[in-house]
Amino acid sequence: MSRHMIRRALTVLCALSLLPLAACGGDEEESILDKDSLRIGVRYGLNLISEEVDGEFVGYEIDVANFIADQLGKDVEFEPIDLDERAPELLSGDIDLAIATYSITQERKQRVAFAGPYVIDHFDILVREDNDEIASLADLEGKTVCEVEGSNAVDRITDEHGIDANIRGVENYDECMRLLGTGGIDAIATDELGLAGLAIDADFEAKLVGADFSQERIGVGMRPGDTAGCEAINRAITAMYQGGGDGAPSTAELYLEKWFGNTVLDLSQFPIPQFEGCA
Amino acid sequence: MTLLRNRIDARLPEGDLVVLGRLGVFRAGGGPQALIAQATAVVAALAVMFGTLYYAVSASEDSLEVIGHSSGPQVVATTDLYYALSDADSQVATVLLLGGSGTELADAALSRYEQRRGDVAAALLEAHRLAGSDGAQRRTIESIMSRWGEYQQLAAVALLLAERTEYTAGDPPPDVLGAYQEATALMSGRVLPQAYNLTLENATIVRESYDTASGRIEFGLAAVAVTGLAALAFLVLLQVYLARVFRRVFNPSLVVATAVAVLYLFTGLAVLDTERDALTDAKVDGFDTALSLERGKAISDSLHADRVRFLLDEGDADVYEQTYFDKAQQLVYVEAVSLPRYQEALAETDIGDAPSGLIGDALDGSAEAERVFTAYTDLILADAEMREGQGDPSARLAPVDVARAEYEEALDALSDRHLDRFRSAIAAGEDAVAGFAFLLIAAMVSLGVFTFSGIAPRLREYR
Numbered sequence: 251m252s253r254h255m256i257r258r259a260l261t262v263l264c265a266l267s268l269l270p271l272a273a274c275g276g277d278e279e280e281s282i283l284d285k286d287s288l289r290i291g292v293r294y295g296l297n298l299i300s301e302e303v304d305g306e307f308v309g310y311e312i313d314v315a316n317f318i319a320d321q322l323g324k325d326v327e328f329e330p331i332d333l334d335e336r337a338p339e340l341l342s343g344d345i346d347l348a349i350a351t352y353s354i355t356q357e358r359k360q361r362v363a364f365a366g367p368y369v370i371d372h373f374d375i376l377v378r379e380d381n382d383e384i385a386s387l388a389d390l391e392g393k394t395v396c397e398v399e400g401s402n403a404v405d406r407i408t409d410e411h412g413i414d415a416n417i418r419g420v421e422n423y424d425e426c427m428r429l430l431g432t433g434g435i436d437a438i439a440t441d442e443l444g445l446a447g448l449a450i451d452a453d454f455e456a457k458l459v460g461a462d463f464s465q466e467r468i469g470v471g472m473r474p475g476d477t478a479g480c481e482a483i484n485r486a487i488t489a490m491y492q493g494g495g496d497g498a499p500s501t502a503e504l505y506l507e508k509w510f511g512n513t514v515l516d517l518s519q520f521p522i523p524q525f526e527g528c529a
Numbered sequence: 530m531t532l533l534r535n536r537i538d539a540r541l542p543e544g545d546l547v548v549l550g551r552l553g554v555f556r557a558g559g560g561p562q563a564l565i566a567q568a569t570a571v572v573a574a575l576a577v578m579f580g581t582l583y584y585a586v587s588a589s590e591d592s593l594e595v596i597g598h599s600s601g602p603q604v605v606a607t608t609d610l611y612y613a614l615s616d617a618d619s620q621v622a623t624v625l626l627l628g629g630s631g632t633e634l635a636d637a638a639l640s641r642y643e644q645r646r647g648d649v650a651a652a653l654l655e656a657h658r659l660a661g662s663d664g665a666q667r668r669t670i671e672s673i674m675s676r677w678g679e680y681q682q683l684a685a686v687a688l689l690l691a692e693r694t695e696y697t698a699g700d701p702p703p704d705v706l707g708a709y710q711e712a713t714a715l716m717s718g719r720v721l722p723q724a725y726n727l728t729l730e731n732a733t734i735v736r737e738s739y740d741t742a743s744g745r746i747e748f749g750l751a752a753v754a755v756t757g758l759a760a761l762a763f764l765v766l767l768q769v770y771l772a773r774v775f776r777r778v779f780n781p782s783l784v785v786a787t788a789v790a791v792l793y794l795f796t797g798l799a800v801l802d803t804e805r806d807a808l809t810d811a812k813v814d815g816f817d818t819a820l821s822l823e824r825g826k827a828i829s830d831s832l833h834a835d836r837v838r839f840l841l842d843e844g845d846a847d848v849y850e851q852t853y854f855d856k857a858q859q860l861v862y863v864e865a866v867s868l869p870r871y872q873e874a875l876a877e878t879d880i881g882d883a884p885s886g887l888i889g890d891a892l893d894g895s896a897e898a899e900r901v902f903t904a905y906t907d908l909i910l911a912d913a914e915m916r917e918g919q920g921d922p923s924a925r926l927a928p929v930d931v932a933r934a935e936y937e938e939a940l941d942a943l944s945d946r947h948l949d950r951f952r953s954a955i956a957a958g959e960d961a962v963a964g965f966a967f968l969l970i971a972a973m974v975s976l977g978v979f980t981f982s983g984i985a986p987r988l989r990e991y992r
Contacts, residue, residue, distance in 0.1 A: 360885075409870075464851050465855075481733040520718075522723060524725045524726065
């Protein structure tokens, strides 16, 4: 036994005498995997995506949330949240996950963590059917666009693409739709899944411009530091995208078909999401 | 007997009782059962010590196997696969951008595409081999194989159409573009995500294995120390007992047993500590950084593909510019609202500002890291100039390609540094435990023999 090894072993013995103290520290980050039930923040009043009907949440994101919770073996409690509440409620611990049209951006990742994405969506523009002035993103120059606080669609238009549109800030997308109907605004810009839901519910004719000006990776918002929880959600999403064998559609494809099969969306284009990666 | 003992007890001092004992007339203490019980306690404590040592050592061996020989290398194999796939798609886009074969650059891109096809085949085989008996991974690899086959057919159609149609560079006709869009949608929407997620899945397996092994090693260190010290205490007590009862100050067998137990307690703790260090070194300093860089390489590859698609596909150029921006920020995060702002902010960022991101996090202060950061900044700025420029796409792309080659070389050098560290830490961990399990069994048997041979002559005195 070399002197080096003796020193090593002695160091370990000394360190171990302090072990009971250190073991009480318990500064490990809490994981969603340690919980029996998950509080999941979801959007509300979004047709086809997430809305409360007779006291029950229904929609595409609710199906995704239930699938993930089921794969993790957890019970679910849904908590309706606004767009700008997603990060604060995650960080304060009011909700464990946010499955709420939450697109992953590098800027948002500086505060919260993301599992997934579970779907790749595109930003598009919704206008009245009779509008023939707006056919592309550039046509928004000088036009009035609705903005709901917490959404990054308008940032993409004005900051990234440098288009000088007038912005009308409102509380929610129902208000946007009301204004679009009355001519108070010219266009609504957000992800195409959301727009498809708005269009199908409108009491006037509306259409998608097909601008597809941005690719949005919609992920599961989490508190930072829970690597194991994030990886478990990614495995659940992988399972969601695995086909039933013999070319049978995957659960993810079935969900999209169930909610958006009768809308203007072309479902054949939906890709398999490339994960952001945990930690 | 009890009656006799009580009577003698009352009359004789303790020391005389022992003398009587030595003469075979009377034995103090609890008789042979007590002796056997004490020896059994020693052997039991030693057995628990060796058991936990074996448990912790075998956990670290398993983990070294997973990290060093299956999932760890699979991370590298799947990023190689990603690179070959993504670069194949970039080369097809380049050929189509430049107007089919005929020009020097287009022919070079075409031959590089052929080369990448071979690389993809080799990487798929390697990934399949490393997946071993993991059914889910094998299914994913098989799905990549079949979709890669589809991609090659679609790419062949696009290349054939380009070959037949004469057009100026940078202005592909709609049918060529349409055929390519179908191919690249398959590549970036189906094939590449599966390859990338496979890399992440293996990183998860490595982390889980590391967490399990470190937990067991920590437990092992505590348990080996406690049971080892208990065994030594029992050995000393046994010695004291023999000395008191039989007036044998020195029991050679037990002394040897004690020495061997001390030796193994220290060796065991030292080996576990070495394993802990080797695993941490391999995982945290080697693997994690190498993983970050390997992921960075994969994201860089699709960054390059987004650049060529931006030039090729005017209709979707906005989307490709945004995905390019997002990927650039994923590599080196600098606060910015748009690509032009990012380019400006990056130009003013110094390596000392410690930017985050897949590449940012891996900048370890080495000369290689410095080179990577400089090369990355140069690449983004060359790209900025290309976006500003007008006219012949091959002339616009040329300086970016030079910057890209330097960036990739620098990235490889930094990644190799961490992969070397990873491999040597795995080797160090394996060396430290080589043959240790066999030695443990031998040591346990010999300690048992020494302990019982130590008390055997005293047991005979009871007959």
